[in-house]
Amino acid sequence: xxxxxxxxxxxxHEAGLSSASRGGLLPAGGQEEIELSTxxxxxxxxxxxxxxxALRRDVFVVEQGVPEELEVDDDDRVATHLAALSDGRxxxxxxxxxxxxxxxxxxxxxxxxxxxxxxxxxxxxxxxxTASRCGAEEIILGAQLTACEFYKRLGYIEEGAxxxxxxxxxxxxxxxxxx
Ligand SMILES: CC(C)(COP(=O)(O)OP(=O)(O)OC[C@H]1O[C@@H](n2cnc3c(N)ncnc32)[C@H](O)[C@@H]1OP(=O)(O)O)[C@@H](O)C(=O)NCCC(=O)NCCS
Numbered sequence: 001x002x003x004x005x006x007x008x009x010x011x012x013h014e015a016g017l018s019s020a021s022r023g024g025l026l027p028a029g030g031q032e033e034i035e036l037s038t039x040x041x042x043x044x045x046x047x048x049x050x051x052x053x054a055l056r057r058d059v060f061v062v063e064q065g066v067p068e069e070l071e072v073d074d075d076d077r078v079a080t081h082l083a084a085l086s087d088g089r090x091x092x093x094x095x096x097x098x099x100x101x102x103x104x105x106x107x108x109x110x111x112x113x114x115x116x117x118x119x120x121x122x123x124x125x126x127x128x129x130t131a132s133r134c135g136a137e138e139i140i141l142g143a144q145l146t147a148c149e150f151y152k153r154l155g156y157i158e159e160g161a162x163x164x165x166x167x168x169x170x171x172x173x174x175x176x177x178x179x
Contacts, residue, residue: 036119038085039126044077051090052083059109066166075106082126084110084119092119096127103131105141124154132177139177142170 042048053072060066075097084092092110096103105127110119131139142165143151148158156173163170 036084036086036091036122039122040083040085041126041130042081042083044079044081046081048083048090049081052081052093055090055093055111056107056109058111060107060166063112064168066168070166079106080130081107082123082130084123086114092123094123094127096131098131098134098136101135101137103127103134103136103139105131105139108141108147120150121154124151128175128177132179137177137179138174140172140174143173145169145171148173 040048042052056071057068060071061068076095079095079097081095082093083090090111091114094108095106097106098104105124108120108123110123128139139156141151141156142163143156143158145162148171151173152158154175156175158171158173160172163172
């Protein structure tokens with residue numbers, strides 16, 4: 001769905017999210033707190049995209065062995081991208097594609113040193129709010145099997161058979177959005 005003019009998806013949108021106000025970034029067990037200052041909603045032409053692509057390359061190409069030529073695709077040009085910043089550095093990202101009343105989330109990545117500290121959850125919740133604001137009624141995504149539990153904790157439900165994407169087993173997952 002090309003987003004309507006009254007929809008801010010694709011606009012340069014900033015949410016100031018201090019860890020104190022969000023209250024959830026100090027994990028039990030006393031791990032170091034991450035100061036996630038901002039999640040930005042950006043388009044492919046934004047200068048910050050080079051840092052987004054660099055993070056995706058580190059995670060998907062270097063860490064997971066996804067072929068480099070598959071990592072960036074045509075959907076990146078039309079997607080809305082979220083960038084989670086800490087100390088001016090991109091530590092997390094995902095992209096949102098709107099199709100009719102469905103939003104598809106993909107390229108969900110948190111830097112290896114920032115995982116299990118709530119960044120992925122923050123990004124997913126931000127993405128759901130963005131998609132809902134743009135009229136989406138549900139979110140679908142192709143989850144790597146190793147990430148299924150992460151999505152399940154956010155209310156996503158598996159459907160269909162396991163399939164291979166870029167050499168990695170995936171399953172589709174879906175979540176209805178509250179309106
Ligand atoms: C999957 C990923 C995005 C999760 O991000 P994260 O910032 O570590 O996740 P969070 O800290 O917000 O975790 C939220 C919850 O999910 C749990 N969780 C996170 N990753 C998990 C995993 N791989 N398996 C099981 N549970 C997981 C957390 O423990 C936390 O649980 P809680 O509800 O009890 O607090 C991150 O590990 C990553 O980037 N992995 C490499 C790329 C990847 O696999 N992307 C997904 C492609 S489909």
